[in-house]
Amino acid sequence: MSILLRTDGLHKSYGGVRALDTCTIEVGEGTVAGLIGPNGSGKTTLFNVITGYAKADAGEVYLADRRITNIAPDKVFALGIGRTFQLTRIFPSLTVMENMLVASQHSRSGARKRAMEQLEFVGIAGYHGTLAGTLSYGQRKLLELAYVLVADPAIILLDEPAGGVNLSLVNHIAARIRELNAAGKTFLIVEHNMEFVMGLCHQVTVLDSGTVVAAGPPEIVRTDRRVLDAYLGEDIEDAEEDSGEADDGASR
Amino acid sequence: MSEGHVASRKVLNRFGGLTGLRLAGIVVLLAGALAFPVVYPSPTATNYGVYALIFVAVASAWNFFSGFSGYISLGHAVFFGSGAYALGIAARDWHVTGSGVFALLPLCAVVGALIAVPFGLIALRVRRHTFIVITIAVFFIFQLMAYNFSFTGGTTGLDAPFLPWAAATYNNPFYYIALGCAVGAIAMAWLIRRSRFGLQLRAIRDDEDRARGLGVRAMRVKLTAFVLSGAVTALVGGVWFFYLTQVQPPSGFDPLFDLSVVLMAFLGGIGTVSGPVLGALIIEPGQLYLTANTNGYISEILLGALFLAAVLLMPRGIIPTGGEYFRRLTTRGRAAIPAIPPASQRAAAPSGPRSDEGATREDGALEAARRRAGETL
Numbered sequence: 001m002s003i004l005l006r007t008d009g010l011h012k013s014y015g016g017v018r019a020l021d022t023c024t025i026e027v028g029e030g031t032v033a034g035l036i037g038p039n040g041s042g043k044t045t046l047f048n049v050i051t052g053y054a055k056a057d058a059g060e061v062y063l064a065d066r067r068i069t070n071i072a073p074d075k076v077f078a079l080g081i082g083r084t085f086q087l088t089r090i091f092p093s094l095t096v097m098e099n100m101l102v103a104s105q106h107s108r109s110g111a112r113k114r115a116m117e118q119l120e121f122v123g124i125a126g127y128h129g130t131l132a133g134t135l136s137y138g139q140r141k142l143l144e145l146a147y148v149l150v151a152d153p154a155i156i157l158l159d160e161p162a163g164g165v166n167l168s169l170v171n172h173i174a175a176r177i178r179e180l181n182a183a184g185k186t187f188l189i190v191e192h193n194m195e196f197v198m199g200l201c202h203q204v205t206v207l208d209s210g211t212v213v214a215a216g217p218p219e220i221v222r223t224d225r226r227v228l229d230a231y232l233g234e235d236i237e238d239a240e241e242d243s244g245e246a247d248d249g250a251s252r
Numbered sequence: 253m254s255e256g257h258v259a260s261r262k263v264l265n266r267f268g269g270l271t272g273l274r275l276a277g278i279v280v281l282l283a284g285a286l287a288f289p290v291v292y293p294s295p296t297a298t299n300y301g302v303y304a305l306i307f308v309a310v311a312s313a314w315n316f317f318s319g320f321s322g323y324i325s326l327g328h329a330v331f332f333g334s335g336a337y338a339l340g341i342a343a344r345d346w347h348v349t350g351s352g353v354f355a356l357l358p359l360c361a362v363v364g365a366l367i368a369v370p371f372g373l374i375a376l377r378v379r380r381h382t383f384i385v386i387t388i389a390v391f392f393i394f395q396l397m398a399y400n401f402s403f404t405g406g407t408t409g410l411d412a413p414f415l416p417w418a419a420a421t422y423n424n425p426f427y428y429i430a431l432g433c434a435v436g437a438i439a440m441a442w443l444i445r446r447s448r449f450g451l452q453l454r455a456i457r458d459d460e461d462r463a464r465g466l467g468v469r470a471m472r473v474k475l476t477a478f479v480l481s482g483a484v485t486a487l488v489g490g491v492w493f494f495y496l497t498q499v500q501p502p503s504g505f506d507p508l509f510d511l512s513v514v515l516m517a518f519l520g521g522i523g524t525v526s527g528p529v530l531g532a533l534i535i536e537p538g539q540l541y542l543t544a545n546t547n548g549y550i551s552e553i554l555l556g557a558l559f560l561a562a563v564l565l566m567p568r569g570i571i572p573t574g575g576e577y578f579r580r581l582t583t584r585g586r587a588a589i590p591a592i593p594p595a596s597q598r599a600a601a602p603s604g605p606r607s608d609e610g611a612t613r614e615d616g617a618l619e620a621a622r623r624r625a626g627e628t629l
Contacts, residue, residue: 051465052465053465072464073464074464074465074467074469074470076465077464077466077467078467085462089461089462091454091455091458091459091462091463092458093454093457094458098451098454099455101448102452102463102466103466103467108448147466148466151467
């Protein structure tokens with residue numbers, strides 16, 4: 001498996017706060033990679049640095065073997081990295097179809113056809129003439145995924161795709177990601193929903209204070225002591241204790 | 253269906269979005285505009301016509317940059333004044349006289365474009381109120397330069413070459429040139445709004461950073477629109493100067509010009525093609541009438557009051573609000589605009605997501621369709 005996206009020792013500070021500190025990650029081609037970590041651990045900053053929205057103070061970003069450190073977002077996109085945002089960002093005064101066409105690099109008629117295919121794929125084709133600003137939050141999430149897909153990027157960075165949406169929509173989004181991945185698309189996903197991450201990702205990288213504290217298959221990462229300390233620890237232990245108490249109660 | 257009908261449908265399709273009724277309306281308006289100096293030949297009437305059309309052109313040019321991109325320029329007088337001065341200086345220094353001066357109008361557009369490049373490269377690096385402040389600052393720099401340079405004629409300004417035309421029909425050639433500018437500017441606005449370039453501008457208005465992340469080269473797109481807008485505004489500034497026969501720093505670089513143009517676009521409907529046209533046709537003749545028939549300051553006070561009223565009561569402008577109202581009237585009692593996707597498309601996505609706010613979505617989509625109906629008029 002070749003490495004499609006790689007960061008090498010990224011540093012990024014905001015004032016006195018170190019958002020990224022020697023951050024090195026790798027995403028294999030054709031995989032679904034997860035990026036987890038507590039709030040403020042640098043996940044979105046890493047996305048911003050990779051996609052050109054923030055400049056790295058030091059370190060490098062590579063797409064395949066090409067160095068893409070600190071290039072502008074439009075160039076990053078043109079090179080084949082699409083992303084969504086934690087707080088969904090669509091163009092509210094444009095129709096759903098117009099939103100799709102903003103991202104499309106195809107000719108006019110080809111662009112509409114491909115845009116419609118992607119809207120059908122995510123399940124909101126019926127809204128193509130509707131103003132995007134009137135869509136529900138979940139539909140906006142799907143629109144954002146669809147218009148990133150329309151340009152056929154090599155890798156898609158999703159920032160909390162399951163955040164703030166209901167369970168059926170989470171499953172719908174997960175199913176779409178699986179389908180795309182089966183067709184060869186590579187993903188890097190930031191997500192707090194552990195069930196979503198552990199069920200979907202082939203590899204998981206854990207960030208804490210801007211540094212990678214663990215990386216590997218989800219089942220290994222899940223039991224890593226450093227990860228439990230940094231992020232999952234309390235929740236899992238609490239959950240286990242809670243469940244243990246419940247079991248005890250039931251057995252009495 | 254007859255072959256002729258099919259052919260005309262094809263022509264209409266080529267002008268995508270122009271329904272037969274709308275096309276007929278445009279033809280009638282254009283015919284009316286062409287016939288105006290014949291029907292109302294008095295110099296007073298044609299004078300109103302020239303000024304109204306000059307501002308139709310300028311408001312449309314302002315709108316296809318500011319209205320589409322969301323970057324509100326309060327410095328377009330820079331282009332207007334520069335066009336006026338460019339024509340005056342070129343005619344004076346190159347000894348161009350009579351109607352030959354009209355041949356210099358393209359030069360005004362070139363000067364406007366050349367000024368817009370550095371102006372845009374500086375101002376378009378910042379957004380919203382900072383952008384507005386920079387445009388105002390550049391405007392005052394130009395006004396000061398006009399006052400202080402010798403080649404601009406200083407405080408006395410410049411006079412245009414004399415045109416030995418009969419007073420009764422003096423305005424008519426200017427009327428048709430201004431009409432040409434207005435039609436050209438409206439056509440540009442229409443073409444831009446329909447184009448991929450226009451879509452990118454409107455995406456920038458909604459969320460510039462997101463647009464950049466989808467491959468939109470924001471600076472290039474904004475600058476292109478700014479340069480086109482500046483070029484048209486400067487060309488019209490040249491027409492205005494030759495018509496008025498003189499320019500001084502406070503008239504060429506007039507802060508009220510910027511406010512008027514912005515008000516025209518806001519009143520009619522910013523970001524629409526027809527809104528600024530309607531706004532200019534209401535405000536400019538109104539202003540001329542008040543200036544001629546009242547003390548000058550009354551028109552300025554009324555202009556300010558109208559601005560406040562427009563922004564507070566009808567923030568989206570006459571065209572979008574009126575279009576929405578019209579829709580509501582015509583759809584009353586009938587099944588309204590289909591808000592729900594056609595059954596075939598819904599069936600195509602059986603696992604499609606259900607809205608978290610399903611109860612309000614239909615209302616929202618209906619509202620959206622109404623808004624669109626108004627905004628694309």
